[in-house]
Amino acid sequence: xxxxxxxxxxxxxxxxxxxxxxxxxxxxxxxxxxxxxxxxxxxxxxxxxxxxxxxxxxxxxxxxxxxxxxxxxxxxxxxxxxxxxxxxxxxxxxxxxxxxxxxxxxxxxxxxxxxxxxxxxxxxxxxxxxxxxxxxxxxxxxxxxxxxxxxxxxxxxxxxxxxxxxxxxxxxxxxxxxxxxxxxxxxxxxxxxxxxxxxxxxxxxxxxxxxxxxxxxxxxxxxxxxxxxxxxxxxxxxxxxxxxxxxxxxxxxxxxxxxxxxxxxxxxxxxxxxxxxxxxxxxxxxxxxxxxxxxxxxxxxxxxxxxxxxxxx
Amino acid sequence: xxxxxxxxxxxxxxxxxxxxxxxxxxxxxxxxxxxxxxxxxxxxxxxxxxxxxxxxxxxxxxxxxxxxxxxxxxxxxxxxxxxxxxxxxxxxxxxxxxxxxxxxxxxxxxxxxxxxxxxxxxxxxxxxxxxxxxxxxxxxxxxxxxxxxxxxxxxxxxxxxxxxxxxxxxxxxxxxxxxxxxxxxxxxxxxxxxxxxxxxxxxxxxxxxxxxxxxxxxxxxxxxxxxxxxxxxxxxxxxxxxxxxxxxxxxxxxxxxxxxxxxxxxxxxxxxxxxxxxxxxxxxxxxxxxxxxxxxxxxxxxxxxxxxxxxxxxxxxxxxxxxxxxxxxxxxxxxxxxxxxxxxxxxxxxxxxxxxxxxxxxxxxxxxxxxxxxxxxxxxxxxxxxxxxxxxxxxxxxxxxxxxxxxxxxxxxxxxxxxxxxxxxxxxxxxxxxxxxxxxxxxxxxxxxxxxxxxxxxxxxxxxxxxxxxxxxxxxxxxxxxxxxxxxxxxxxxxxxxxxxxxxxxxxxxxxxxxxxxxxxxxxxxxxxx
Numbered sequence: 084x085x086x087x088x089x090x091x092x093x094x095x096x097x098x099x100x101x102x103x104x105x106x107x108x109x110x111x112x113x114x115x116x117x118x119x120x121x122x123x124x125x126x127x128x129x130x131x132x133x134x135x136x137x138x139x140x141x142x143x144x145x146x147x148x149x150x151x152x153x154x155x156x157x158x159x160x161x162x163x164x165x166x167x168x169x170x171x172x173x174x175x176x177x178x179x180x181x182x183x184x185x186x187x188x189x190x191x192x193x194x195x196x197x198x199x200x201x202x203x204x205x206x207x208x209x210x211x212x213x214x215x216x217x218x219x220x221x222x223x224x225x226x227x228x229x230x231x232x233x234x235x236x237x238x239x240x241x242x243x244x245x246x247x248x249x250x251x252x253x254x255x256x257x258x259x260x261x262x263x264x265x266x267x268x269x270x271x272x273x274x275x276x277x278x279x280x281x282x283x284x285x286x287x288x289x290x291x292x293x294x295x296x297x298x299x300x301x302x303x304x305x306x307x308x309x310x311x312x313x314x315x316x317x318x319x320x321x322x323x324x325x326x327x328x329x330x331x332x333x334x335x336x337x338x339x340x341x342x343x344x345x346x347x348x349x350x351x352x353x354x355x356x357x358x359x360x361x362x363x364x365x366x367x368x369x370x371x372x373x374x375x376x377x378x379x380x381x382x383x384x385x386x387x388x389x390x391x392x393x394x395x396x
Numbered sequence: 397x398x399x400x401x402x403x404x405x406x407x408x409x410x411x412x413x414x415x416x417x418x419x420x421x422x423x424x425x426x427x428x429x430x431x432x433x434x435x436x437x438x439x440x441x442x443x444x445x446x447x448x449x450x451x452x453x454x455x456x457x458x459x460x461x462x463x464x465x466x467x468x469x470x471x472x473x474x475x476x477x478x479x480x481x482x483x484x485x486x487x488x489x490x491x492x493x494x495x496x497x498x499x500x501x502x503x504x505x506x507x508x509x510x511x512x513x514x515x516x517x518x519x520x521x522x523x524x525x526x527x528x529x530x531x532x533x534x535x536x537x538x539x540x541x542x543x544x545x546x547x548x549x550x551x552x553x554x555x556x557x558x559x560x561x562x563x564x565x566x567x568x569x570x571x572x573x574x575x576x577x578x579x580x581x582x583x584x585x586x587x588x589x590x591x592x593x594x595x596x597x598x599x600x601x602x603x604x605x606x607x608x609x610x611x612x613x614x615x616x617x618x619x620x621x622x623x624x625x626x627x628x629x630x631x632x633x634x635x636x637x638x639x640x641x642x643x644x645x646x647x648x649x650x651x652x653x654x655x656x657x658x659x660x661x662x663x664x665x666x667x668x669x670x671x672x673x674x675x676x677x678x679x680x681x682x683x684x685x686x687x688x689x690x691x692x693x694x695x696x697x698x699x700x701x702x703x704x705x706x707x708x709x710x711x712x713x714x715x716x717x718x719x720x721x722x723x724x725x726x727x728x729x730x731x732x733x734x735x736x737x738x739x740x741x742x743x744x745x746x747x748x749x750x751x752x753x754x755x756x757x758x759x760x761x762x763x764x765x766x767x768x769x770x771x772x773x774x775x776x777x778x779x780x781x782x783x784x785x786x787x788x789x790x791x792x793x794x795x796x797x798x799x800x801x802x803x804x805x806x807x808x809x810x811x812x813x814x815x816x817x818x819x820x821x822x823x824x825x826x827x828x829x830x831x832x833x834x835x836x837x838x839x840x841x842x843x844x845x846x847x848x849x850x851x852x853x854x855x856x857x858x859x860x861x862x863x864x865x866x867x868x869x870x871x872x873x874x875x876x877x878x879x880x881x882x883x884x885x886x887x888x889x890x891x892x893x894x895x896x897x898x899x900x901x902x903x904x905x906x907x908x909x910x911x912x913x914x915x916x917x918x919x920x921x922x923x924x925x926x
Contacts, residue, residue, distance in 0.1 A: 143785040143791075144782065144785035144786055148709070148779050148783075151712045151713075172775070172778050172779065173712075342793075343778070343781070343793055355626075355627050356645060356647070357647055358627045359627055359631070360647035362647065
């Protein structure tokens with residue numbers, strides 16, 4: 084009779100995370116660490132924006148026209164406290180970027196969440212139920228895949244806005260953008276989840292669950308879904324960057340966030356008008372902020388994809 | 397030696413230039429906004445009117461200096477003060493080949509005052525239009541009107557037969573959601589015909605070889621594209637992709653002037669930019685004040701006026717290129733403008749006035765503003781929003797392209813705005829147009845008075861003065877009457893005049909243009925070199 088090995092002492096969650104494969108591959112990649120640091124800094128700046136800004140750029144009372152078109156602090160005409168200069172309306176660019184990033188991140192995150200819920204739901208149903216339901220859902224998905232997401236978003240945005248009239252305030256516009264982005268990104272989730280579900284549903288544990296008479300809803304949500312989450316996480320990360328870009332594109336084209344509550348895309352659109360006149364800071368800094376945010380999130384997404392892919396280990 | 401060589405070369409190139417015939421050219425023109433519709437009675441807006449002027453013509457025309465000259469009418473006389481007789485030009489053909497006759501004038505006179513027309517002030521409802529023979533038309537008025545024809549350069553004559561054949565007898569309202577035949581096709585007597593028209597994308601004009609005038613231009617076609625983005629428009633001009641564009645964004649004027657390809661032609665414009673307030677509705681639209689309309693209280697209007705720092709808008713938003721105005725008309729058009737001054741910028745006084753009126757914490761309302769019509773229009777509106785925020789008034793700004801904007805706030809859209817920014821150039825180059833069209837009462841549905849008085853300011857005393865202005869022939873007395881009228885409206889704070897903007901065309905150095913102070917871009921005077 085051999086002794087059973089003593090059970091390993093149960094580690095704390097943090098210790099387990101540090102010990103995990105994923106964290107190991109994270110530590111191995113300097114690029115990922117830099118990207119993560121940038122994302123973390125930008126997220127913190129956006130989340131706690133009111134602590135860092137000199138004015139609330141969304142409050143017209145705090146904008147002084149007399150402070151308009153000041154160049155960044157380190158240039159000859161720079162003025163305190165406007166670190167990155169001001170735009171035509173006297174809006175501090177640094178404050179506007181932080182608040183704009185909040186809007187961009189909010190639209191991006193909510194849009195991705197909406198797309199994920201929709202896509203996962205439809206994918207689960209399609210994969211688990213199969214048959215005509217599957218065909219219907221996946222053909223709709225196929226049709227939608229033939230259009231670029233930005234076109235779908237523009238279409239939805241246009242239809243909703245003409246249906247609701249021109250009296251949209253900034254927060255309604257934000258919701259419209261979330262819906263437009265959500266509806267244009269759900270397909271990837273649906274296809275991925277459906278694929279995973281088709282594999283999973285023939286496994287023994289599903290058969291066992293069906294045998295003991297669990298309802299389909301419970302099997303789908305409690306048993307099948309958790310096993311399909313890996314790829315979803317990767318898609319969501321990469322989609323977050325895409326959603327932010329889509330929002331920025333919509334705002335740049337003038338059908339996104341209004342000038343009174345600008346997102347990064349709106350700021351770039353406003354600044355674009357001053358490209359020729361030497362007031363480069365109005366467009367450059369929001370552009371840099373958007374580019375570094377997107378690039379960092381994408382790098383994180385790439386790393387996550389590799390780390391979660393068993394074939395690449 | 398080198399000097400001789402270069403002078404030889406110069407002579408040679410001169411000879412070459414002289415030998416080359418002036419070949420027909422293509423003009424590429426861009427504006428920040430599109431032309432709203434091809435129907436010449438849909439929208440009274442300078443950009444659109446100027447486009448129509450390429451294709452259509454009126455009985456009278458205006459030359460490069462805005463003087464009235466004969467157009468489709470060769471001559472006219474007034475046998476009695478209330479009867480105007482027009483002798484029409486013979487052998488004029490519409491672009492589809494139909495001859496131009498008195499029937500077309502009678503038809504156009506009926507169409508222009510029909511429901512849905514934005515030009516109803518051109519011909520009064522009680523005016524009788526009588527065809528005497530094929531080339532003579534009488535206009536019989538109920539009261540003398542010495543300036544009857546002063547706006548007729550933009551009352552374009554349409555082809556009766558063509559309109560009837562194509563179901564285009566009724567004018568297309570600006571708020572129409574489905575385009576009519578006349579809004580997508582055109583058939584005038586003018587210098588160019590429409591080759592193709594894609595709203596919002598591109599409009600191509602082709603030269604009309606049968607034009608009755610001798611052309612001063614050397615163009616064979618005009619390609620018009622709306623380019624809303626300031627930076628893109630400037631880039632297109634600098635790279636030579638377009639030959640002329642309007643307006644040059646004021647932040648880019650020095651950039652364009654320093655380029656080898658193009659220059660900015662600027663000058664004072666006759667347009668007055670102003671803010672209007674809804675004074676007719678019993679409840680203000682889109683406001684948190686229910687059951688009453690704060691703008692009916694003169695103190696609120698005065699508070700709004702005093703809350704606006706016009707000098708700051710001039711220096712910061714307009715970069716010095718505007719002339720703050722105390723009147724609803726440009727000083728070039730009214731001799732006694734110098735007698736008026738704006739009330740001083742006084743935010744504390746404004747706040748006090750609001751408190752007295754019963755709004756110590758201000759109130760909330762929406763504001764309509766175009767974003768592709770006037771120089772820095774949306775930026776001016778944003779600045780106004782900020783200034784009003786300081787006296788506690790919260791403004792939700794709705795800035796949108798002019799096609800949507802005009803359709804909403806003009807008559808065809810039901811004057812659907814509580815507070816708006818608009819610009820106005822009197823097409824008569826005279827004060828009466830301002831007093832009648834944008835400041836007169838609009839309470840009589842059978843009169844075209846106040847057609848563009850969106851806020852609905854109404855003062856009968858003021859209207860009586862405007863009527864006297866119309867009939868007064870002595871210029872000194874007339875100016876005094878106009879002054880008295882403006883004194884009333886200024887005392888009532890009927891409107892908040894802001895400024896006259898500067899006109900700025902970006903023009904390629906290959907192009908010779910005639911620039912009119914009413915900012916109409918009229919290529920039939922343009923000559924383009926190779």
